[in-house]
Amino acid sequence: MDAGAWPELVQSLTTEGWWLADLCGVDRSNLVNTGQGQAAEAGVAGEQPEANNARPESGPEDPTTPEAADTPAGPESADVSGSDEAPADEGRFEVVAQFLHRDRRERATVHVLAHGEPPRVPSIAELWPSADFMEREAFDLMGIVFDGHPNLSRIMLPDGWEGHPLRKDYGVGKVPIEFIPQPFLQFDSPHQQPNSPEAGVSVDRLGQPAGEPGRSAGGLSHFDDTKIDSEPDPSEGPS
């Protein structure tokens, strides 16, 4: 389906009792170019074979929403998916959301096309607080921009990371593994000068946090005023 109507669809789904289970981004560039994406899309748009859940899959769309009515009709084209209508070059990115209806015990998949570069999709974090992290993850790893998200920042990777690793043009192993010894604490941004005007507040007043990790991953310390930049420690173990 088209990105513009996405929040309204979610709204109508929510009132119908659907629960947002999952949301992720997909880079369909290779799929679309080979033409297999279309086949996949068509297969997906119908009901999914229920090897696992043994429940019929049905479409989530509310018949009252216009975009649902616009999708190609047919009893089994339950899924709202617009990529077959869109030109191939515009259908590169997609947000795939999974919904669950607990009373009907049904699952539904919604594909939302994201157009442009960076691809943009309206955020649904206001409707579903659970979408907050999921959208940040899709932004971080896939580079899909969610308009209206309260804090669209990287969640997995360091703030200064370049590129979005799950994109198909980002090769596996592109970033070599480096083990460079770093100083234990390193302040490297002008914002981190204590009492600097733009920092607004000094490092000292925040209190050097007890347990502030000298060994934390670089850039992941989001705290602007006390940014600590050092290498991640590979020996961080499980709980």
Added chain:
Amino acid sequence: MSRAAQIIEDLERRGQGAFVEDFDENQDRMVINMGPVHPSTHGVLRLLLELSGETVIRCLPLIGYLHTGMEKECEDQTWRAAIVIVTRMDYLAPFFNEQVYSSAVEELLDIEVPPRAKYIRTMMAELNRIASHLIWFGTQGLDMGAMSAMFYGFREREVLIDFFEMVTGLRMNHGYHIPGGVWEDLPEGWEQAVRNILQLLPGRLDDYEGLLSQNPIFLERTKGIGPLSKEDALALGVTGPLARASGIDWDLRRDMPYEAYGDVSFDVPIETEGDVYARYLVRMREMRESVKIVEQLVDGMPGGPFKVMDPKMMPPPRAELNHSMEAVIHHFKIVTQGYTVPPGEAYVATESPRGELGAYVVSDGGSSPYRMHMRDPSFVNMQSLSVMARGGLVADLIAIIASLDPIMGGVDR
């Protein structure tokens, strides 16, 4: 707007800026980091806390310290080899990761695994659930000051891990469930080993409950702590024992049965308080239910093949390789090139010890996943921490993290 939505919005609207903005007006506030190397954060979870005295005003989880790009790595593996990566995501519940990924691939392949494979998978998963809950029991007890809980929890887990080692050859990250069944049949003597475990566990669980359930210190630190209402739990996407402790009567094993869960009977424990103690009760009873499930599975274990005997996707038995050149070639091709999976996508969800574990798999018709996404319950549940921690004490936060039972390998993937 629900309370959860308000808190999340307040936190996320300004990001970390929210912590600094009001600073001058609120001289008594203090911003500190908890983690990522902190014994009570269960791995490398980092929390940014705004405190007023000992009261938590805001709590923002910062994650990503264990991110290793597993979803991307899967795209570089054959369908079968991706199991090795998938199993390392939620490292305390490896069987669940393998199971959900295998189920998704099987759905794409449109194959049905033999009944014995289903039973084996379900049995291993339920034993794994007990093992995972035992770790939770140990850490929850340890964080509340009950050191002995840690020793006892790990002691019983060791028994289970020994059984996993007996079956799969590995203590963790087994790679045992594969698309099409399980890697090897159960070894000789498995039944006695499982029955020994089943005989041992109920008594030991009684001991645990005797240790903690009525312990006044434990009650003081868990009852009414970290409440999460049913509405908030739904809005935040919380699943699993957390949701069931908040009164959401939902368990995928019972409500949308998969594998062999349709053949067994069990209860789904529900509590309505939504506090740390309710989560404790739910998990303790879940372990007993798992024992019941495994008992029924052992009794009803069917014979027959333990994997799909399709030569297109399964290498020949090891014994044949010793005398058949064809088998060697066949084996080599399957291992190096793998098999192809028809184009399509599948989302399969199972009930892991932490909630709804979903695998979303896209195939372009090639021999490796085009896109593999895991909906990890730890990741989604993590957002509820901000809601549960607000207004509590720092000491309560420790209890809440333990009751959340986050596995950072699953959160960061």
